[in-house]
Amino acid sequence: MMPTDLLPFTQPWVYGLMAALIAISAFLQGVGGVGFTMFAAPVALMICPELVPGPLLTLGGLVTLMTAIRERHHIAWSPVSCAVGGRIVGALIAVLALGRLAKGPLSLLFAGLILLAVTMSASGLRIVATKLNSGIAGLVSGIMGTLTSVGSPPLAITLQYHTPPTIRATIGTILAIGATVSLFFLAAIGHYRWHDFLLSATLSPFMFLGFWLSNKARHRVGATALRRGLLIFCVVSSIGLIVKTLWLWK
Numbered sequence: 001m002m003p004t005d006l007l008p009f010t011q012p013w014v015y016g017l018m019a020a021l022i023a024i025s026a027f028l029q030g031v032g033g034v035g036f037t038m039f040a041a042p043v044a045l046m047i048c049p050e051l052v053p054g055p056l057l058t059l060g061g062l063v064t065l066m067t068a069i070r071e072r073h074h075i076a077w078s079p080v081s082c083a084v085g086g087r088i089v090g091a092l093i094a095v096l097a098l099g100r101l102a103k104g105p106l107s108l109l110f111a112g113l114i115l116l117a118v119t120m121s122a123s124g125l126r127i128v129a130t131k132l133n134s135g136i137a138g139l140v141s142g143i144m145g146t147l148t149s150v151g152s153p154p155l156a157i158t159l160q161y162h163t164p165p166t167i168r169a170t171i172g173t174i175l176a177i178g179a180t181v182s183l184f185f186l187a188a189i190g191h192y193r194w195h196d197f198l199l200s201a202t203l204s205p206f207m208f209l210g211f212w213l214s215n216k217a218r219h220r221v222g223a224t225a226l227r228r229g230l231l232i233f234c235v236v237s238s239i240g241l242i243v244k245t246l247w248l249w250k
Contacts, residue, residue: 015202018048022203023210026063028233030214031221033067033168034152036060038233041149042240046247053149054186054196059207060149061179066211067172074165080173082131083138083155087178090142095185098147108245110144114153114238118231129158138174146182150241151175153234160230164221167230 021040028035037060044051068075117127127133137154145151155171162170186192221229 014048018044018051018203019206022059023206023213026059026207026210027214027217028210029060029063029172030067030168030211031218032229032233033164033171034156034230035233036063036152037145037149038152038237038240042237042244045244050196050199053146054183054192055200055203056149057145057179057183057186057192058197058200059203061176061183062204063207063211064172064179065176067168068176070215071165071169071172074163074169075173076129076159076162076166076170078131079129079134079159079170080177082134083141083158083174084177086135086138086140087142087145087151087174088181090139090144091146091178091182091185092142093139094143094146094182095189097143098189098191108242110140110148111238111241111245114157114234114241117154117157118234118238122231126161127158129162133158138178141174142178142182145175145178146185148241150237151178151182153237156230156234164218168218 021043025036025038025040028039037056040056041052044056137158140154141151144154152171152175155174156167159167159170183192
């Protein structure tokens, strides 16, 4: 009999779909530095909402940590320090908001801001990774990541003009630290428990598989293609965020 903590996976097709989703998302994260929760969260919320945000944050934090370690020599530490500071503040704001504000309007607001940022970026406006911009990106990432597990779009937009290895390593470092902070805050208010850890553990082999496959593909992606991919990922994540929020309101 399936343990009570793993009830969402009693149907084989649900487990199979989530396993494939996690593997593909980890592959994208390993290649481009973003993509894990942006692709996984919208589908997970509709099919297996128990995975959002805790279990996906756990898996996302681990895969981003592995990305950062793999290319640690390319980490841009200045954006990391500023973004992590903003991420901690953002995570605290998100935790306070969980008990006081409606989640739906916040998610729609963040999705709209992402679309606006992508439009500005695609128009040719350069968003340089200054200390202020990195801090703001970290703040927004902390709020979004803690509430929805999707926290990489603001970071991707801010760092889009760096080299691919620097993007992967820097975003990976920020997200790994940020996910740990968010999980700590969520656990403190009872939104992350043993049940959530078990769900992430059952999907971790597929996360490792996707990351391993990314090792063979990451050097084949050019800077221009990666920049376009990052913007597309941001659009997909924001649209997914809107769709899943409206879905919850039905």
